[in-house]
Amino acid sequence: MATRSSGQLVAVLDFGAQYGQLIARRVRDLHVYSELVPCDVSAAELAQMKPSALILSGGPASVYAEDAPHVDPAIFELGLPILGFCYGHQTMAVALGGEVAHAEKGEYGPASLVRSGSSELLMSTPGEQTVWMSHRDSVCRVPKGFSVTARTETCPVAAMECAERRLYATQFHPEVRHTDYGRRMLENFLFGICRLEPNWTMDNLIDEKVDQIRAQVGNDRVILGLSGGVDSSVVAALVHRAVGDQLTCVFVNHGFLRQGEPELVEEVFRDQFDMSFVHVHAEERFLRLIAGVTDPEKKRKLIGTEFWKVFFEEAQRLDGVRFMAQGTIYPDIIESGARKTGGKASTIKSHHNLIPFPPGVHFDLIEPLDHFFKDEVRELGMALGLPESMVYRQPFPGPGLAIRIIGEVTSEKLEILKAADAIVREELDAYNTRLFEQTGEHNSEHSCWQYFAVLPDIRSVGVMGDERTYGHTVIVRAVESSDAMTADWAKLPYEVLGSISSRIVAEVAGVNRVAYDVTPKPPATIEWE
Numbered sequence: 232m233a234t235r236s237s238g239q240l241v242a243v244l245d246f247g248a249q250y251g252q253l254i255a256r257r258v259r260d261l262h263v264y265s266e267l268v269p270c271d272v273s274a275a276e277l278a279q280m281k282p283s284a285l286i287l288s289g290g291p292a293s294v295y296a297e298d299a300p301h302v303d304p305a306i307f308e309l310g311l312p313i314l315g316f317c318y319g320h321q322t323m324a325v326a327l328g329g330e331v332a333h334a335e336k337g338e339y340g341p342a343s344l345v346r347s348g349s350s351e352l353l354m355s356t357p358g359e360q361t362v363w364m365s366h367r368d369s370v371c372r373v374p375k376g377f378s379v380t381a382r383t384e385t386c387p388v389a390a391m392e393c394a395e396r397r398l399y400a401t402q403f404h405p406e407v408r409h410t411d412y413g414r415r416m417l418e419n420f421l422f423g424i425c426r427l428e429p430n431w432t433m434d435n436l437i438d439e440k441v442d443q444i445r446a447q448v449g450n451d452r453v454i455l456g457l458s459g460g461v462d463s464s465v466v467a468a469l470v471h472r473a474v475g476d477q478l479t480c481v482f483v484n485h486g487f488l489r490q491g492e493p494e495l496v497e498e499v500f501r502d503q504f505d506m507s508f509v510h511v512h513a514e515e516r517f518l519r520l521i522a523g524v525t526d527p528e529k530k531r532k533l534i535g536t537e538f539w540k541v542f543f544e545e546a547q548r549l550d551g552v553r554f555m556a557q558g559t560i561y562p563d564i565i566e567s568g569a570r571k572t573g574g575k576a577s578t579i580k581s582h583h584n585l586i587p588f589p590p591g592v593h594f595d596l597i598e599p600l601d602h603f604f605k606d607e608v609r610e611l612g613m614a615l616g617l618p619e620s621m622v623y624r625q626p627f628p629g630p631g632l633a634i635r636i637i638g639e640v641t642s643e644k645l646e647i648l649k650a651a652d653a654i655v656r657e658e659l660d661a662y663n664t665r666l667f668e669q670t671g672e673h674n675s676e677h678s679c680w681q682y683f684a685v686l687p688d689i690r691s692v693g694v695m696g697d698e699r700t701y702g703h704t705v706i707v708r709a710v711e712s713s714d715a716m717t718a719d720w721a722k723l724p725y726e727v728l729g730s731i732s733s734r735i736v737a738e739v740a741g742v743n744r745v746a747y748d749v750t751p752k753p754p755a756t757i758e759w760e
C-alpha cells in the first residue's frame with residue numbers, strides 16, 4: 232500500500248542497508264516521502280515508480296571490487312535530479328566517464344571542507360565547514376560537464392556537480408549529524424533543486440491512509456491481533472478510524488505482560504475508542520503450556536506459536552471476516568528483504584509467509600504501517616490519540632515476563648516479578664523525570680533507556696526481624712542505549728539503587744535480596760533470556 236503523498240517520491244538507491252535507511256529517514260524528517268529501492272533496479276523499473284528525485288546511498292564496497300554493486304547507467308538518462316553520497320558519488324563518477332582512484336590515505340571521521348565556486352547544493356553553507364567522511368577511494372577525475380565544488384585536504388573532489396543536468400554528488404555523508412550543514416544541503420536539494428513540497432505530514436498521512444483502508448476494505452470485516460505493543464496498537468487505532476465497527480480487535484492476554492498493561496489496553500480500546508474488542512484471558516493456558524520448561528528458546532517458541540493459535544481460534548468464531556490487519560513496519564520489510572537479496576536492502580518481501588495460518592484459514596492482509604519507521608509509527612499513534620505511555624512504551628519481548636523469569640515460570644514467580652518490576656519502573660520513571668527537569672533533554676547522557684526487573688532462579692539466606700529467610704533475588708537491569716544494538720549499564724546514583732532495593736524487599740513478599748546488573752551489551756544482552 233503506497234504511502235506517498237501528492238505523488239512525490241524520493242527513491243534512495245541503496246548500496247548498503249544502514250546508509251540508505253538513514254537517508255530515507257532524513258528526507259522524511261523534511262516532510263518528503265522517501266523509499267528504499269535496491270541499487271540494481273533497472274532504469275525502466277525505476278521510471279515506472281515515477282520518482283521525483285533519486286539519491287544514491289553510500290555503501291561498504293569499492294567501485295572496482297569484483298562484486299561491487301553497479302547502477303544501471305541508463306538511470307542517468309531519465310532526466311531526474313540525482314544526488315550521490317560517498318559510494319554513490321563514486322558510482323556516479325565512474326558511470327558517467329570519470330575516474331576513481333585508490334588513495335594512499337583514507338579519510339575517516341570529521342574533515343574540514345573547503346568550498347569553491349557557487350553551488351545550489353551547498354548554498355547558504357560556510358566556505359569552510361565540518362563534514363563526515365568515511366572512505367579510502369576517491370574521485371580523481373570528474374566526468375565531462377562536471378565541476379568540483381568542494382575539497383578537503385585529502386580529498387580533491389569532495390563535491391561535484393553538473394547543475395545543467397541536475398546531477399550532484401558528495402564524497403562526505405550529509406545524512407549524518409556530524410556533517411554540520413548536512414540538513415541544509417538536503418533541503419537545498421529537495422526544495423531548491425527538485426522543487427518538491429514538504430507535504431508529507433502526519434495529518435495528511437492519516438487522511439490518506441484512512442482513504443486507502445476504506446477503499447480496500449469496502450463493506451468487509453477486519454480482524455486484528457492486539458499484543459499490547461506499539462505497532463499493533465497504532466494499526467488498531469488507524470484501521471478503527473477508517474472502518475469503525477467493521478474492525479474487531481482480539482487481545483490475546485498471555486499473562487506475561489507487565490503490571491497494569493492488560494488493563495490499559497482494555498481501557499484504551501474498549502472504553503476510550505469504543506471498539507469491538509475481545510479480551511481473551513489465556514493466562515492459565517499459557518502457564519500450563521510452559522510449565523516445567525526452562526530452555527529460553529523453547530519458551531519463546533512455545534509462546535509465539537500459541538499466541539497465533541489462540542488468535543485464530545478466536546478469529547474463526549467470527550463470521551464473514553475477510554481481512555486481517557497487521558503491524559508490520561518498514562524495518563521488518565527491509566530486514567527480510569535484505570536477507571533475501573544477500574545484503575542489499577530491497578523493498579517489499581512481506582512477512583506474509585511468517586503468519587502461521589492454520590490449514591483452511593486465510594485472510595487478506597492489511598499492513599498500513601509497512602512503510603513507516605518506528606519513530607513515525609509513534610508519531611502516528613500520538614496523532615491518533617493513543618496515550619503516551621502506550622506509544623512510548625519501552626521495548627518489550629513478545630514472550631514478555633516469561634523470559635525475564637529465569638528457569639521455570641510459575642504463577643507465584645510471575646506475581647513477584649510483576650510487583651518488583653513495577654517498583655523498578657516507578658523509581659526509574661521518576662529518576663528520568665528529575666533528569667529531564669534538570670537538563671531539559673529527554674534522552675540526556677545519564678537517562679535510562681530501558682529498565683526492568685529480572686527474577687533469576689536463585690534463592691538465598693536472609694534475615695528479616697528475628698527470622699531467617701530463604702527468599703528470591705531480584706536483579707535490576709537498567710541500560711543506556713539508542714537502538715538496543717549496543718548498550719551500557721546505567722550509572723545510577725547509589726540513592727536511586729538504594730530506594731529501589733529497599734522498596735522491593737519491603738513491598739514484595741518472598742524477596743530478600745536485590746542485585747544490579749553491571750554488564751554492557753556486548754558481551755551480555757539486554758534481556759537475560
Ligand code: XMP
Nearest residue numbers: 626627628629630681715752756757758759
Ligand atoms: P537483547 O536482549 O537481544 O535485546 O539485547 C535487544 C532489544 O530487543 C528487545 N527484545 C525483543 N523485542 N520481541 C521484541 O519485540 C522480542 O521477542 C524481543 N526480545 C528482546 C529487548 O527488550 C531489547 O530492547
